[in-house]
Amino acid sequence: MASFSSLKILFNINIICLLVMVAFSMGGVSAQLSTGHYTYSCPKVFEAVESVVQSAVAKERRMGASLLRLHFHDCFVQGCDGSILLDDTSSFTGEKTAIPNNNSVRGFNVIDDIKSKVESVCPGVVSCADILAIAARDSVVQLGGPNWDVKVGRKDSLTASLSAANSGVIPPPTSTVSNLVNRFQARGLSAKDMVVLSGAHTIGQARCTSFRNRIYNETNIDPSFSRTRQSNCPSRNGVGDNNLAPLDLKTPTTFDNNYYKHLLVKKGLLHSDQILYNGGSTDSLVETYSKNPKAFSDDFVAAMIRMGDISPLTGSNGQIRKNCRRVN
Ligand code: HEM
Numbered sequence: 001m002a003s004f005s006s007l008k009i010l011f012n013i014n015i016i017c018l019l020v021m022v023a024f025s026m027g028g029v030s031a032q033l034s035t036g037h038y039t040y041s042c043p044k045v046f047e048a049v050e051s052v053v054q055s056a057v058a059k060e061r062r063m064g065a066s067l068l069r070l071h072f073h074d075c076f077v078q079g080c081d082g083s084i085l086l087d088d089t090s091s092f093t094g095e096k097t098a099i100p101n102n103n104s105v106r107g108f109n110v111i112d113d114i115k116s117k118v119e120s121v122c123p124g125v126v127s128c129a130d131i132l133a134i135a136a137r138d139s140v141v142q143l144g145g146p147n148w149d150v151k152v153g154r155k156d157s158l159t160a161s162l163s164a165a166n167s168g169v170i171p172p173p174t175s176t177v178s179n180l181v182n183r184f185q186a187r188g189l190s191a192k193d194m195v196v197l198s199g200a201h202t203i204g205q206a207r208c209t210s211f212r213n214r215i216y217n218e219t220n221i222d223p224s225f226s227r228t229r230q231s232n233c234p235s236r237n238g239v240g241d242n243n244l245a246p247l248d249l250k251t252p253t254t255f256d257n258n259y260y261k262h263l264l265v266k267k268g269l270l271h272s273d274q275i276l277y278n279g280g281s282t283d284s285l286v287e288t289y290s291k292n293p294k295a296f297s298d299d300f301v302a303a304m305i306r307m308g309d310i311s312p313l314t315g316s317n318g319q320i321r322k323n324c325r326r327v328n
């Protein structure tokens with residue numbers, strides 16, 4: 001009799017645990033992101049996102065870089081809430097034409113393809129903000145970088161902010177080190193996070209307009225490197241502004257630590273890259289990451305998880321957009 005009633009208690013405890021777990025996975029109770037948020041509601045979300053990222057990156061390696069950057073630009077404006085994905089309408093201008101984004105951010109069609117695939121396996125469950133976070137991780141992995149478990153459970157915003165996107169919260173490439181540090185600190189990220197996340201510039205491309213002043217006017221640059229870059233980036237403003245050059249001159253489609261090695265020899269493409277190794281407080285971290293790929297990978301992963309945690313909408317805030325380009 002005694003053993004029967006203790007079995008019954010155990011059974012009841014199990015039921016309660018299950019209910020609590022279901023409530024958590026629905027986001028009804030927790031205001032925290034977790035890796036298990038879709039365990040019950042959309043167990044196939046990760047394979048769905050991965051398959052689309054994989055084919056997009058196989059088609060064009062640079063797309064991996066573009067998807068990683070989208071998550072960064074999303075998170076630094078209003079938090080990681082999918083705000084960057086909203087299209088302009090007749091009554092509203094979103095973030096896509098903001099200075100750091102206009103003619104620069106890309107990958108929106110791939111995000112649409114991922115969203116369609118995810119909607120086909122579990123309609124109305126997975127947010128666009130989470131899709132950005134998962135696609136960023138999958139992109140890094142596809143290009144040979146480290147893997148990690150992505151925390152999910154973000155909701156999508158009902159608004160975007162052109163003015164915030166233009167206010168400098170996404171720092172410009174003309175920044176000083178202290179401006180970079182301040183902008184990251186304003187998002188709860190450390191100077192070390194800033195240096196290691198800048199290592200994302202081991203992949204992808206920049207436009208001439210983003211590095212013109214550096215290659216013509218700066219002195220902390222290798223002369224043969226600046227000549228090479230000048231050959232496809234005319235000095236005159238407005239001429240060849242969109243001509244591209246790789247952020248990592250040798251391996252721009254491989255996620256490795258070469259970005260830091262190039263800084264040591266004054267071959268950083270952006271002003272904001274080279275100032276991380278220019279006789280200041282961040283030099284020693286650049287040296288560490290240039291010598292130690294494991295330290296770079298480990299610290300990059302930890303910083304990506306912190307970046308993904310910036311002010312998410314959770315619980316009953318925000319919505320799950322049906323189409324990432326507009327609110328429901
Ligand atoms: C530290 C401050 C940062 C500055 C000043 C900065 C600035 C820039 C600029 C100017 C470009 C080239 C844009 C263009 O010319 O079209 C660029 C590209 C890129 N950025 Fe950053 N960035 C920073 C941090 C980050 C972070 C934290 C990430 C991601 C974790 C990131 C990922 C990328 C990637 C992957 C590209 C290449 C995108 C592509 O090829 O489509 N950046 N960044």
Ligand SMILES: *[C@@H]1O[C@H](CO)[C@@H](O)[C@H](O)[C@H]1NC(C)=O
Binds near residue numbers: 097098102103
């Ligand atoms: C964005 O770029 C387009 C050129 O593609 C330009 O016509 C437009 O004026 C730019 N918008 C802003 C706000 O700078």
Ligand SMILES: *[C@@H]1O[C@H](CO)[C@@H](O)[C@H](O)[C@H]1NC(C)=O
Binds near residue numbers: 213
């Ligand atoms: C170089 O600096 C001068 C003085 O600030 C500026 O007027 C000029 O536009 C710069 N050149 C380039 C190619 O950016």
